[in-house]
Amino acid sequence: MTEDSDGMHRRGASPGxxxxxxxxxxVRFTTRAVFGLLPVQGSFTVDNGRILITEDIGDSAVDVVIRAASFESGNPQRDEHVRSMDYLDAAVHPEIVFRSRDVKRSAEGASVQGSLTVRGVTRPTVLTLGPVITDDQCLxxxxxxxxxxxxxxxTKAKxxxxxxxxxxxxxxxxxxxA
Known part of the structure; x- marks a missing residue:
């Protein structure tokens, strides 16, 4: 399958x-700990989500729900602390939600403009798209x-x-x- 320079498949995803x-x-993350000396990596699990592809790609939308309690870094003590009220407060705020209603293409590539809600706080977030490959029924x-x-x-543990x-x-x- 051929791709455009912005990572989008030329044929594009079928609307639907x-x-x-x-x-x-x-969903993987990387960060640094202990005053930037130690790399930390891990993952979250997607609970559910959908992608709406429209004829005009700019009107496409993404809705994704991630379980805050799915935070995993390979260190059980750290994982429980991050899930606690000090950080994600997964018991009170079980969902991390990304919602988008705008896809933009530029000379540099494509991006998904949206909002991310973590622990009840919503902030604008931009996802930079890499390759998007489609076949008959799969994206x-x-x-x-x-x-x-x-x-x-x-802001705990600065x-x-x-x-x-x-x-x-x-x-x-x-x-x-469709």
Whole structure:
């Protein structure tokens, strides 16, 4: 399959609603801890989501729900602390939600403009699209963004916990209707 320089498949995704497959989709993060000395990486799990592809790609939309309690970094003690009220407060705010109603193309590529809600705080967020590959009923996409946790009120352990998180997504979704 041929791709344009912005990562979008020339044929494009068929217009319609695509359901994100949580078992095949990954949300990974990277950050640094202990005054930037130690790399930390891990993942979240997508609970559910959908992608609406319209004839005018700019009107397309993305809605994704991630379970805050799915935070995993490979260190059980750190994972429980991040899920606690000090950070994500997953018991009170179980969902991390991304909603978009705008896709933009430029000479540099394509981006999804939206809002991210973490712990009840909503901030604008832009996902930079990587390759988007489609076949008859399946859409595969890659995207990336950077999140400043302070913007969401997550300011505990300044210095000991990284302020910025790099987020990468690998999404697989299946066409469910036109």
């Amino acid at each position: 609603v695509y359901r994100i497959d949580p078992s095949a989709t990954t 595969r996409a890659q995207a990336a963004t950077s999140i400043d946790r302070y913007a969401f009120g997550l 210095g000991m916990t990284g302020r910025h998180l790099g987020i990468t997504l690998e999404v697989i979704a299946f066409l469910i209707g």
